[in-house]
Amino acid sequence: MRFVSTLFTTLKLLSRNVIYISAALLFFQSAYVLGSTATREPALSSISSPQHCENVAVQILGSGGPELDDNRASSAYLVWHNNTALVLVDAGSGSSIQFGAANAAFDDLDIIVLSHLHTDHAADLPSFIKGSYFGSRTRNLPIIGPKGNNLMPSTEYYVSALMGEQGAFRYLSSYTQPEQDNYTLIPISVTAPAFNYRVNPSLEVSAIEVNHGPIPALAWKINIEGCTIVFSGDTNDEDATLANFANNADMLVVHNAISNNAGTVAKNLHMTPAQLIDIAVKSKAKRIVLSHIMKRSEKGLNALKDAIFAATHHPVYAAQDLMMIPLSE
Numbered sequence: 001m002r003f004v005s006t007l008f009t010t011l012k013l014l015s016r017n018v019i020y021i022s023a024a025l026l027f028f029q030s031a032y033v034l035g036s037t038a039t040r041e042p043a044l045s046s047i048s049s050p051q052h053c054e055n056v057a058v059q060i061l062g063s064g065g066p067e068l069d070d071n072r073a074s075s076a077y078l079v080w081h082n083n084t085a086l087v088l089v090d091a092g093s094g095s096s097i098q099f100g101a102a103n104a105a106f107d108d109l110d111i112i113v114l115s116h117l118h119t120d121h122a123a124d125l126p127s128f129i130k131g132s133y134f135g136s137r138t139r140n141l142p143i144i145g146p147k148g149n150n151l152m153p154s155t156e157y158y159v160s161a162l163m164g165e166q167g168a169f170r171y172l173s174s175y176t177q178p179e180q181d182n183y184t185l186i187p188i189s190v191t192a193p194a195f196n197y198r199v200n201p202s203l204e205v206s207a208i209e210v211n212h213g214p215i216p217a218l219a220w221k222i223n224i225e226g227c228t229i230v231f232s233g234d235t236n237d238e239d240a241t242l243a244n245f246a247n248n249a250d251m252l253v254v255h256n257a258i259s260n261n262a263g264t265v266a267k268n269l270h271m272t273p274a275q276l277i278d279i280a281v282k283s284k285a286k287r288i289v290l291s292h293i294m295k296r297s298e299k300g301l302n303a304l305k306d307a308i309f310a311a312t313h314h315p316v317y318a319a320q321d322l323m324m325i326p327l328s329e
Contacts, residue, residue, distance in 0.1 A: 052226035053250050053327035055082045058289070061098035062090075063319035065257055065294045066120040073098050073321050074120035075292050077253065079222050079229060080324075086203060087222055088112045088128075089231050092120040096127035098321060107137040110199050113207070114145030115233025116217040117152050126162050126169045129185070137183050144188045144197060144205070146216035159187040190218055208245050210235035213268045219245055227327055229253070230285070234292065237271050243282035250327050252285035253319075255292035259300060273297075273304045280308045280316075287327070288312070291319035 057080040064072025074092025078085045078099075085104035091112065099106070106128065114122050122145070145155030153161060163172040163185070174181040188197075195207045195218075202225050207218040212234045219242060222229045230246040232254045246252045257270040271279070280288050288308055293301060305316045317325060 054225075055328065056080065056224055056227045056229075056250075057324055057326045057328075058229055058251055058253070059085075059102055059104075059325070060289070060291060060319045060321060060323045061095045061102060062092045063291050063293055063321050063323070064092075064120070065292050066093070066118070067294060070293075070295055072293065074123070075115075075255075076121075076124070077231060077291075078102060078104055079224060081224050084108045086110045086224070087205070089220060089222070090115055090121045090233075091124045091128060093123045096124040096131060099128070100131075101322060105135065106132045107135045109141065110203055111197075111205060112141065112143045113205055113220050113222075114143070114155060114218075115220060115231065116146055116212055116215050117155070117158055118215065118234070121234070122158070125159075126172060129163060129172055129175055130169075132175075132183075140184045140186050142186045142188060142197070142199070144190060144195075144207075146209075146218050147189045147191045149214070149216055151214055152216055154189040156187040156189045159185060208241055210242065211238035211268075212236070213265075215269075221245065221249070229327070230283075232271075234270060236268060237275060237279065243279045246279070246283040246285050249283065249285040251287040251289060251325070252280070252283055253289040253291055254279065256290040256297050256301065256304060257292050257294050258297055262296075273300060273307075276304065277307055277311055280314075281311050285312075286314055287325070288314065288316045289319055289325065290317065293319060 059078040059080060061076035061078060062073030064070045064074055066074060073094030075090045076092050076095030077089040079087035085108055088109055143159060148154035148157060159176060161167050163169050163176050165173045167173060175185050178184050190207050193209050198204050204223045206221045210217050210219045210233060217233055217235055219233050220231045228249045229251045230249045232242055234255055254276055255270060256276060258266045258272060260272045260274055301318050305318055308316045
């Protein structure tokens with residue numbers, strides 16, 4: 001009876017469009033009836049090669065969550081342009097090791113943006129800064145993330161508490177004090193519901209507040225030479241803002257951390273597969289990447305890929321650590 005109830009609820013949610021219904025049926029059929037383990041990738045022929053995304057790629061440094069035994073690093077992504085890693089999105093546990101494995105150079109980064117300050121999204125930040133000592137960076141580095149509340153620090157306080165003069169890693173404090181080292185960290189907390197920051201003439205980042213239970217959190221949009229990549233971060237999209245924020249994006253990275261029958265606490269933090277199908281269709285994003293994959297959601301991953309592809313006819317990727325996805329294909 002639980003299966004019937006879940007199926008009915010999902011079909012009701014998606015009943016606005018028969019495409020949604022077909023996708024949801026495909027998802028449930030393959031995940032729960034057939035036990036599908038197919039791994040086929042959808043054809044890429046449905047996407048033209050947009051000139052504005054020439055030489056732009058997204059690389060997954062970490063495709064997992066906070067689990068210790070999932071064989072994945074925690075959430076982190078690089079945005080590449082002209083074979084140079086320019087933007088680091090999140091810095092979850094293990095991502096600093098993957099950064100080196102990706103042959104990225106810390107000296108090249110223009111900015112670091114953080115979706116929220118859970119350990120699986122921000123714990124490796126000091127490791128990146130310490131590692132930069134062995135490079136030759138001379139440009140100041142903005143680190144932009146959420147505001148704080150009674151549970152979580154603001155991004156400015158987080159950086160100070162880790163690497164300030166009285167921080168846990170105070171031996172790195174020269175990077176937080178102007179003119180004390182080769183470069184200075186510039187932490188910025190996003191305090192408005194919507195935020196824009198022009199990094200340079202060809203790179204702009206913007207953010208909106210999203211609901212991640214009691215944790216301040218942001219979804220990020222990276223616009224590089226007119227190519228748009230959106231990262232949902234962790235959210236349950238309670239305010240239904242994500243699809244509009246990602247409207248016509250060249251890539252939308254969403255987090256697939258729970259199943260449709262997850263409990264109330266999990267649903268207050270994350271989007272269900274049914275929501276991901278809905279957002280993929282409404283956003284009209286040209287590519288969908290499913291990431292932040294956890295053991296509880298991995299069982300239905302391939303079926304969810306098939307369902308989103310059936311609904312959108314756009315490429316859908318299941319993230320793997322170090323996967324590189326060119327946006328010019």
